[in-house]
Amino acid sequence: MSHAQRLRQRIEDEIVSGELALGSRLDENQLAVRFGVSRTPIREALLQLAATGLVQTKPRRGAIVSAPEPYLLLAMFEAMAEIEAACGRLAARRLVPEDAEALQAALAGCRTAVAQEDPESYYAENYVFHTVVYRASRNAFLAEQALSLHRRLAPYRRLQLRVRQRLPQSLAEHEAIVAAIVAGDDAGAAEALRSHVLVQGDRFTDLVAGLRAPSAA
Amino acid sequence: MSHAQRLRQRIEDEIVSGELALGSRLDENQLAVRFGVSRTPIREALLQLAATGLVQTKPRRGAIVSAPEPYLLLAMFEAMAEIEAACGRLAARRLVPEDAEALQAALAGCRTAVAQEDPESYYAENYVFHTVVYRASRNAFLAEQALSLHRRLAPYRRLQLRVRQRLPQSLAEHEAIVAAIVAGDDAGAAEALRSHVLVQGDRFTDLVAGLRAPSAA
DNA sequence: GTTGCGATGCTTGTATGCAAGAAAGACGGT
DNA sequence: ACCGTCTTTCTTGCATACAAGCATCGCAAC
Incomplete structure (x- = not known):
């Protein structure tokens, strides 16, 4: 499995389990350093999570853990x-x-x-x-x-x-x-x-x- | 809106409308040339579509339009x-x-x-x-x-x-x-x-x- | 003639570099 | 002193470069 897929699961688990608080910001650079990869697979993971609704992305403003109204x-x-x-x-x-x-x-x-x-x-x-x-x-x-x-x-x-x-x-x-x-x-x-x-x-x-x-x- | 988002909608529309046949291969390079962008936003669009189930990706073997059993x-x-x-x-x-x-x-x-x-x-x-x-x-x-x-x-x-x-x-x-x-x-x-x-x-x-x-x- | 192995080429997956846009802070005006 | 604007800086978004894996084709051996 690719890095991006692993990261997707990992980040999803952290959101579901509550380790990543609702509404918290997901900085691509931070995550890249933390997981020891470049920003590319991080971006791909976040985009997939955004497609499923678990995170929200605002253009040019990055991703946050979804905290619906x-x-x-x-x-x-x-x-x-x-x-x-x-x-x-x-x-x-x-x-x-x-x-x-x-x-x-x-x-x-x-x-x-x-x-x-x-x-x-x-x-x-x-x-x-x-x-x-x-x-x-x-x-x-x-x-x-x-x-x-x-x-x-x-x-x-x-x-x-x-x-x-x-x-x-x-x-x-x-x-x-x-x-x-x-x-x-x-x-x-x-x-x-x-x-x-x-x-x-x-x-x-x-x-x-x-x-x-x-x-x- | 970003290129990736536009491409996502565009490709999704082509799948839904039937322009892109079920099961057909989605070559990143071809799509990149066709839309006049690099592979990066194409990949991002395809990954999002994969997350929603409209396309399927096999590791190292690219993406195809989903054709469920x-x-x-x-x-x-x-x-x-x-x-x-x-x-x-x-x-x-x-x-x-x-x-x-x-x-x-x-x-x-x-x-x-x-x-x-x-x-x-x-x-x-x-x-x-x-x-x-x-x-x-x-x-x-x-x-x-x-x-x-x-x-x-x-x-x-x-x-x-x-x-x-x-x-x-x-x-x-x-x-x-x-x-x-x-x-x-x-x-x-x-x-x-x-x-x-x-x-x-x-x-x-x-x-x-x-x-x-x-x-x- | 068929089958197995190897090399080559093509595709994906990741890293890095660069430009554009947004947020934050500094500076000047009122 | 406060507000608005400008600039700076940081982040995202895209492009390009590079590495790794799979497929296909050719060649040789049986």
Whole structure:
């Protein structure tokens, strides 16, 4: 694989994991020195990330880590809800034993994390769970889109870990989602996933409102 | 705007419009000479298109216009159906007079094209119609995703123009879609759009099967 | 005649150099 | 003292140069 591709993954990971703060500037020279390459592969990596929306470039003003306006973020959560709902709908119709087992396994992982009251662990298991749902849709393209959007929203999801009592509720929703999919209830699975994701958007709204209160006061 | 951005749009347009055939090779040197720039902005444009999926790059072997496997194409049509259904669902819930008028206007354009039995014109009007539906979802992100996918599938949709009697049927479906949205019937609008788009995937399957028959025989 | 190996040429991938545009600071005017 | 303008400097964007890898073609051996 080329340097540019490696850099793309690396920078993307740092954005998704939160190492690179939202809105922070991505200086080509700094990155070039840091990774020990010239500006060319750095530029190519940043341009690809810009094409996927993870970074924003302003002409002659370089690249920053995307920090969408709140209204656009809510739109992204809503879109995520619709796409996940679609995955669930298709999964309920097409569930094969292999995927059913994977769903149960992912669910078990979530249960363990909740039992241990370990948000970080639940965060990881939650990722696995949703990934399994995407795959269960048996639509490679939709799964890819869902995963891409999931990753893009990861920095914001991470903020929600601290919201109290979210873990048990999230787990309960996961249980309901799996139940609907296994039962072949496509409409139910879609609705369960839609509301599961949408509530995250709502929580996010609460969070933003909470964070803004001090500065507004 | 920079050269790279202009080139990106230009090449994208040529792919979407069919000027650049699916699967054809995109030689950096040729493109550089053709557009009168160096290879650098060409590379940057191609990499961005690769990030959005319109072209594929193989390491050390350059870029070609994406020509997905049939199974992936069907997945893309299915994903398109789900995303458009989501747009319709939201549009039905949120319809504002402005969007209602835009829908009626787009519908009128489609009617005119069908009355004139002009497939090329209908193709253009159909594009407008779907774009209006996306916007009516009042979700900028979802609309953007829908439009992007619509453009990406455009080369295949174009192939379907010749399928007999598709125009009147497509128009009838458009009428039903608008009726559902205007009535605030979100589930109905979603289902109408889903099947409207899915049938294109089915038609595409027929087409592929038809094209393959000679070589298989 | 066919097949395997090697050389050559062409293409991509990266580095470096250079010019143009934007941001920031200094200087002068009010 | 403050504001506007000019200049300087830093960054991006493009061009060119260079290196590395793959493909193709030719040649030789079987």
